[in-house]
Amino acid sequence: MDGLATDIAVLGGGLAGSLIALALAKLRPDLRVVVIERGERLGGNHVWSFFATDLPSGGTALVEPLIAARWDDYEVRFPKVRRHLRTPYHSITSTRLDAVVRAALPAAAVLSGCDIAHVAANRVTLGDGRTIDAGAVIDARGSAGLPHMVGGWQKFLGQLIRTATPHGLERPIVMDGTVEQHDGYRFVYCLPFSANEVFVEDTYYADGPEVNAPLLRDRIGAYCTAAGWQVAEILGEESGVLPVVGSGDWAAFRAGHESPGIALAGVRAGLLHPLTGYSFPSALAFALDLARQDDVSGSALAAWSQGWAARHWRAGGFYRMLTKMLFAAAAPDLRYLVLQRFYRLDCALIERFYAGESTLFDRLRILTGKPPVPFFTAVATVLGQPALNPLGPPLPAA
Numbered sequence: 001m002d003g004l005a006t007d008i009a010v011l012g013g014g015l016a017g018s019l020i021a022l023a024l025a026k027l028r029p030d031l032r033v034v035v036i037e038r039g040e041r042l043g044g045n046h047v048w049s050f051f052a053t054d055l056p057s058g059g060t061a062l063v064e065p066l067i068a069a070r071w072d073d074y075e076v077r078f079p080k081v082r083r084h085l086r087t088p089y090h091s092i093t094s095t096r097l098d099a100v101v102r103a104a105l106p107a108a109a110v111l112s113g114c115d116i117a118h119v120a121a122n123r124v125t126l127g128d129g130r131t132i133d134a135g136a137v138i139d140a141r142g143s144a145g146l147p148h149m150v151g152g153w154q155k156f157l158g159q160l161i162r163t164a165t166p167h168g169l170e171r172p173i174v175m176d177g178t179v180e181q182h183d184g185y186r187f188v189y190c191l192p193f194s195a196n197e198v199f200v201e202d203t204y205y206a207d208g209p210e211v212n213a214p215l216l217r218d219r220i221g222a223y224c225t226a227a228g229w230q231v232a233e234i235l236g237e238e239s240g241v242l243p244v245v246g247s248g249d250w251a252a253f254r255a256g257h258e259s260p261g262i263a264l265a266g267v268r269a270g271l272l273h274p275l276t277g278y279s280f281p282s283a284l285a286f287a288l289d290l291a292r293q294d295d296v297s298g299s300a301l302a303a304w305s306q307g308w309a310a311r312h313w314r315a316g317g318f319y320r321m322l323t324k325m326l327f328a329a330a331a332p333d334l335r336y337l338v339l340q341r342f343y344r345l346d347c348a349l350i351e352r353f354y355a356g357e358s359t360l361f362d363r364l365r366i367l368t369g370k371p372p373v374p375f376f377t378a379v380a381t382v383l384g385q386p387a388l389n390p391l392g393p394p395l396p397a398a
Contacts, residue, residue, distance in 0.1 A: 006032045006109075007135045007136065008024065008031060008032070008136045009124050009136070009137050010035045011119065011139045012141035012142060013037030013043065013110070013112065014043060014044060014140065015046075015097070015280065016142075016286070016287070017265065018097050019284055019286075020291075021033055021101055021104070021105060022066075022100065022104055022287070023288055023290065025101075026061075026062060026104065027292070028291050028296075034111060034134070035105070036114050036124065038115055038116070040112050041094060041095075042101050042110065043093075043098055046093075047092070047093055047094075047158070047199060047238065048091065048280050049089060049191065050090055050278075050280045050281065051088065051090075053352075054281040054355045055281070056281070057288075059284050062284070063284065065100045067090045067092060067096075068092060068193075069191065070089070071088065072086065072088055073086045073088070073171050074087065074172040074173070075172070076174055076176075076177075076343050078336065078340035078343065079177070079178055080340060081340050081343055083343055083344075085350070086347070087351055089171075091191055091193075111126075117129075119137060120137075120261075122261070135296065135297060135298060136263065136297060136298040137263065138290075139262050139265065139268055140265040140268060145243075145391055146243050146270070147253070147391070148249040148252040149246075149248030149249075150248060150388035150391060151243060151245040151247070151274075151320075151389065152207055152244050152246070152326075152388065153204075153205075153207070153241050153242065153243060153277075154204070154241070154277040155210075155211050155241040156189075156202060156204070156241075157201065157202055157217065157237070158201030158220075159234050159236070159237045160197065160237070161198055161200055161229070161231050161234055161235065162196055162235055163229045163232060164230040164231070165230065167198050169198055170192070172192065173188070173189065175339060175343070176188040177339060177340060181333045181335075182204070183208075184207060185204065185326075185335035185339065186204050186205075187203055188200065188203070189203055201220075202219050202220050205335060207327065207332070207389055213239060242277030244274060244275055245272075245320055245391065246327060246388045247388070250310070254270075254306070254310075257269070258306070261298045262302055263302045263306075264305055265305065266279060269305060269309040270313060271283060271309060273319060273354075274316045274320045275319045275322050275323045275326070276354065281356060290304075290305075318363055324388065328388055341369075341370070342366065345365060349365060349366075
């Protein structure tokens, strides 16, 4: 395979890279695409979930084959709020992602288990010395950290559990904030995949990225016991850490990540929701827009992707302000009150928030009324430079 030629080489077969490959396969079958992934399986070991209202135009058809489970509604639980919201909710598993992307591409187009030794604008050298000549290179390998940004972390450990008897959960619990608060805002997330299978994730909006896996496993076990679920078997486990961004130097971030003539995608390009940390909606929109480009040369895609990411950064200003308020103005053990109040708001407003499409009225509604963060504290936080944590250290391995 030495000297293999392709139109587009996608570096990284995670969520962003896989969606790009799938969009190109479906919308631009005239192009040759190669995906290079260090792991043996595309997507690693993850569950990605999203609201149906997160999807951009054209997104439904592309992601439909990826959906492993779907629900018509979901619920949230807090000490003073328990709410059932009728927004469809879907989940994608890495196993399903790997199978669908491989089926959409020629077998030789997915190079898994491959290290990358060197990247240039039109050539990729693999760890074993093989080279791939490409008309364009898209780097979607994720990020080791966001060194020019500050904020906090959303960290989690989840287990797919088989219960001895039916668990009785009819719909996802997207946030159960009734649990005891530790290490910032803590909530438990539950996905009922079948009558006897439930994915239970212990999640934290925390100041630090450290994941104490044994402790979180114990807390998941305690949660299951309190719910009356007898654990018969643990079928799988995943953990991870997502940055949530309060502010940053966008120009410095881009300068530190960019290489001439190479397009950036996913978290490596800063494409994530500043407050939730999730990257699915932006990764999907980016992939669809990329597949619609007439000029797919390396230089054209590099310039286009830079502009796309810059617009995404500018659009995220409101959500970065909310991150500042959550992490710098709310006491860690009282952060749950911010989310408890948020989930009292209109369902359509909540949908637009997660999709990153909050209107001016939405923003005013989120900030007015009786928010848990005192008004003058919030103003001082937004106008000042709160002591948020730098997001530069490498992320712990998931």
